[in-house]
Amino acid sequence: MTAQLDSLGRLRHLLSLETLDRQMIESLLDRADTFLRPGGELPARTSALEGRTVTNLFFEPSTRTRASFELAAKRLGADVLSLDVSTSSRAKGESLLDTIRTLQAMSVDIFVVRDAQAGVPDYIAGLVEPHVSILNAGESHVNHPTQGLLDVLTIRRHKGAFGNLAVAIVGDIQHSRVARSTGQALVTLGVGELRLVAPEGLAPDPAEFPQARFTGLEEGLQDADVVMALRVQKERMAASEIPDAADYFRRFGLTPERMALARDDAIVMHPGPMNRNVEISDVVADCPNSVIEEQVTHGVAVRMAVMEAVMATIHAEATMTPVAAGERR
Numbered sequence: 120m121t122a123q124l125d126s127l128g129r130l131r132h133l134l135s136l137e138t139l140d141r142q143m144i145e146s147l148l149d150r151a152d153t154f155l156r157p158g159g160e161l162p163a164r165t166s167a168l169e170g171r172t173v174t175n176l177f178f179e180p181s182t183r184t185r186a187s188f189e190l191a192a193k194r195l196g197a198d199v200l201s202l203d204v205s206t207s208s209r210a211k212g213e214s215l216l217d218t219i220r221t222l223q224a225m226s227v228d229i230f231v232v233r234d235a236q237a238g239v240p241d242y243i244a245g246l247v248e249p250h251v252s253i254l255n256a257g258e259s260h261v262n263h264p265t266q267g268l269l270d271v272l273t274i275r276r277h278k279g280a281f282g283n284l285a286v287a288i289v290g291d292i293q294h295s296r297v298a299r300s301t302g303q304a305l306v307t308l309g310v311g312e313l314r315l316v317a318p319e320g321l322a323p324d325p326a327e328f329p330q331a332r333f334t335g336l337e338e339g340l341q342d343a344d345v346v347m348a349l350r351v352q353k354e355r356m357a358a359s360e361i362p363d364a365a366d367y368f369r370r371f372g373l374t375p376e377r378m379a380l381a382r383d384d385a386i387v388m389h390p391g392p393m394n395r396n397v398e399i400s401d402v403v404a405d406c407p408n409s410v411i412e413e414q415v416t417h418g419v420a421v422r423m424a425v426m427e428a429v430m431a432t433i434h435a436e437a438t439m440t441p442v443a444a445g446e447r448r
């Protein structure tokens with residue numbers, strides 16, 4: 120994988136949370152915290168990315184990730200291009216490489232990339248010029264690092280330290296990049312217990328989650344501090360594998376009766392988009408303990424923190440004296 124950090128340990132790209140250490144994750148969360156305002160309003164504008172250009176390249180659908188990257192970049196003072204891939208020259212057969220080169224020739228500083236195929240953000244990070252940064256905005260079922268960061272920020276703001284927490288992730292874990300990235304961040308931050316509750320046929324290889332405990336639904340919810348529901352990812356399944364919605368809800372839907380097993384102050388999370396009354400009931404999605412909309416707000420702050428960090432690295436590298444640059448080699 121392309122290195123995410125430079126030789127001084129500074130964030131250069133954000134491709135995965137798997138190799139980020141606790142200090143780096145906490146510093147991004149701390150910075151994101153400073154952008155948040157008490158009433159939940161959008162963060163104040165800064166000029167940290169003035170004169171920079173951020174390009175959204177989403178080869179898969181998105182509402183919240185794409186919109187929040189765009190808002191975050193604008194709040195930092197950047198110019199933003201959001202390429203409509205369906206009407207771009209990709210539709211005329213232009214290769215991904217030529218698309219990147221074309222946009223790079225317009226002085227793009229950050230590409231925000233979402234793709235259905237694993238490896239694409241890393242591939243792009245390996246071919247862009249040294250002053251360009253790649254941010255992974257969702258990669259097949261394997262990585263969604265900014266979602267992982269906004270999830271742990273949301274948990275930290277409600278629950279404080281992670282060491283005594285039981286976090287239950289419930290649903291289609293096999294196809295979920297959120298379960299992987301959020302799970303990795305939770306483990307790095309020292310979560311007390313990570314419980315994974317997956318219906319039959321939607322469980323991942325346990326080797327992918329060596330520090331998690333796989334449980335049934337009732338055991339997973341019992342006294343949990345945090346319950347996160349996941350969407351059934353139909354777009355990653357063959358038609359014959361897609362569960363019947365009513366049957367899924369009956370067997371695995373988060374209902375008030377099932378949530379009563381969790382602690383009274385357990386927060387309810389969902390990365391969105393939700394399939395209401397499939398993986399989560401209307402009542403639970405909209406209950407007072409639901410922090411689902413807060414997760415979205417926190418996404419803007421997290422993405423500001425990440426973009427500010429990579430641009431600070433690139434600025435520092437560009438302004439290094441030749442002597443210092445030589446010493447580094």
Ligand code: CP
Nearest residue numbers: 181182183184390391
């Ligand atoms: N959570 C998430 O990635 O949502 P979108 O697909 O709407 O970006």
